Amino acid sequence: MIQIKSPRELETMAAGGRILAATHQHVKPAIQPGISTLELDAMVESFIRSHAGATPSFKGLYGFPGSACISINEEIVHGIPSPKRILAEGDIVTVDIGVYYGGFHTDSAWTYAVGRILPETQRLMDVTEASLYAGIRQAVLGNHIGDIGAAVEEVVAQARFTVVRDLVGHGVGANMHEDPQVPNHGKPKRGPKLQVGMTLAIEPMVNAGGAATRTLSDKWTIVTLDGAMSAHFEHTVAITAEGPRILTTLS
Ligand code: MG
Numbered sequence: 663m664i665q666i667k668s669p670r671e672l673e674t675m676a677a678g679g680r681i682l683a684a685t686h687q688h689v690k691p692a693i694q695p696g697i698s699t700l701e702l703d704a705m706v707e708s709f710i711r712s713h714a715g716a717t718p719s720f721k722g723l724y725g726f727p728g729s730a731c732i733s734i735n736e737e738i739v740h741g742i743p744s745p746k747r748i749l750a751e752g753d754i755v756t757v758d759i760g761v762y763y764g765g766f767h768t769d770s771a772w773t774y775a776v777g778r779i780l781p782e783t784q785r786l787m788d789v790t791e792a793s794l795y796a797g798i799r800q801a802v803l804g805n806h807i808g809d810i811g812a813a814v815e816e817v818v819a820q821a822r823f824t825v826v827r828d829l830v831g832h833g834v835g836a837n838m839h840e841d842p843q844v845p846n847h848g849k850p851k852r853g854p855k856l857q858v859g860m861t862l863a864i865e866p867m868v869n870a871g872g873a874a875t876r877t878l879s880d881k882w883t884i885v886t887l888d889g890a891m892s893a894h895f896e897h898t899v900a901i902t903a904e905g906p907r908i909l910t911t912l913s
């Protein structure tokens with residue numbers, strides 16, 4: 663069942679989303695060669711908890727050990743923070759963060775370059791971010807969930823990259839994962855109709871190679887089957903009468 667949020671609940675989610683956006687700003691300068699993903703995770707956790715009433719959504723969610731999911735290069739999602747995972751020049755790293763605040767979750771992921779990266783890797787990041795905003799532009803009244811995925815996929819396909827189909831965006835609110843699913847592919851005018859007060863985590867995951875995935879033996883980390891790089895950009899977005907409202911932003 664799709665949970666509709668009241669205007670007041672949306673303001674609470676926007677407040678949590680601002681903390682989340684600030685958390686990304688906080689960790690971004692630390693993303694340098696030599697830092698471990700566990701150190702980044704500790705920065706995420708302490709920064710979120712420094713805001714009264716805010717906690718990291720992912721800590722303990724389904725048993726996940728970290729506060730953030732931190733995924734390097736061919737890792738798509740759900741990388742476990744580790745002292746043994748040290749960032750190196752040329753890597754890309756996705757930091758996926760959830761904030762629980764005032765009874766509601768928000769969810770936002772960003773892929774960052776570590777030092778200098780190859781131009782083709784930069785292009786993968788740029789296309790993935792562009793596909794996120796193409797999807798968000800379709801998050802308007804009168805459209806359906808399928809319009810979002812179709813817009814994401816079009817941007818990605820034109821760039822000759824591939825969207826991950828095994829993983830999807832989702833409704834988000836009192837629970838981190840709510841209905842409806844928000845695939846990164848689809849057909850216009852298909853799927854649930856968008857309504858005022860729906861809050862969606864729109865999150866294209868884009869591979870430089872094929873779409874196929876596999877899960878590592880740690881039972882969490884999902885990687886590209888062919889080992890090619892993957893990027894991931896995510897915002898929590900509310901459907902409003904005035905158009906899409908990004909909740910996980912400082913502005
Ligand atoms: Mg996320």
Ligand code: MG
Pocket residue numbers: 769831832863865896
């Ligand atoms: Mg999400």
